[in-house]
Amino acid sequence: MSSTALRRPTLLLLGDSLTEQGSDPNIGGWVCKLQYCYTRSADVVVRGLYGYSTEMFVRQALPKLARDVGTWSEPPALVTLWLGGNDSALLSGYEAALHVPLAQYRVNLPVNDQLRLELSGDGELDFSNAGTAVYAQACVEEAHAIGVSVLDLHTTMNALNEQERKDCQNDGLHLTTKGNALVADAILATVEREFPTLARRLNKWEHPDYLDLLAKVEK
Incomplete structure (x- = not known):
């Protein structure tokens, strides 16, 4: 380079x-791969907040984030x-308190229903692939409406066969090494x-x- x-x-x-x-x-981690790929050319700033919904993010994190970014010499090149x-x-699951109506969400992720059901202590699902599919589609539509690029990982994941999807997620939701590689490559x-x-x-x-520096010295 x-x-x-x-x-x-x-x-x-x-x-x-x-x-x-x-x-x-x-x-x-996919973030680690991006940091490695761009370590000589860019600074990667991460604000990942476990358990946050869009409502929590907008209410709690966004105000401070906006203030912080406002002090930067130039806006981020990519968000x-x-x-x-x-x-x-x-709403029927044990994570119901996290639920935010469809109109408020921004982006989605794939869910493996069967694996999460197997790992659930009470045999109840807190998320479903069908439920997140509705959010994923709304995300794509909203992004297109406002002219923002969108990476539809829900469709990408669901294009895989069942075993491949399981290999990409350790609990049907969070990413394994294989899943992280898929996301990083897609980004x-x-x-x-x-x-x-x-x-x-x-x-x-x-x-x-x-x-190149050594070559200049030798000359």
Whole structure:
């Protein structure tokens, strides 16, 4: 990669447990992969909040986040927002308190009903794939309506066969190493496809390769 004199861009990753756990190197977190891919070209700032619904995020986290970002020398070059899984909690399940009406959610995640049912102590589901599908579709429609790029991971996950989906989620909800790899690759591909100018910027190192520096000294 070549170096660049441009200001180092910042990538801001926002979300719930899927983003928080994406920072876990023990499971090959998708955030870790992005940080590694862009370590020479960008700063990756993460705000992953386990258990947060969109309502909690907007009420509790967003005001301070807005103040913090307002102090930056320039706005983030890319923002990812992964919220909605907790919003889609079933009203009949033990996570009902997290439920947020469909109109309030922003983004969704896939759920493996059978695996979560097997792991549930009382045999009741707190989320369902059918329930989150409604939120996922609304997310896609809302993103298109406001002209924001959207990565439909719900459809991506459900395109896999049953065993592949189980391999991607350790409890039917949170990501395994394989699931994190799938998400990271999907995000990287989306950046290349949807934001080519940014992708070129991210492919330029902030500082030269040491071999280039040695070559200059030798001359």
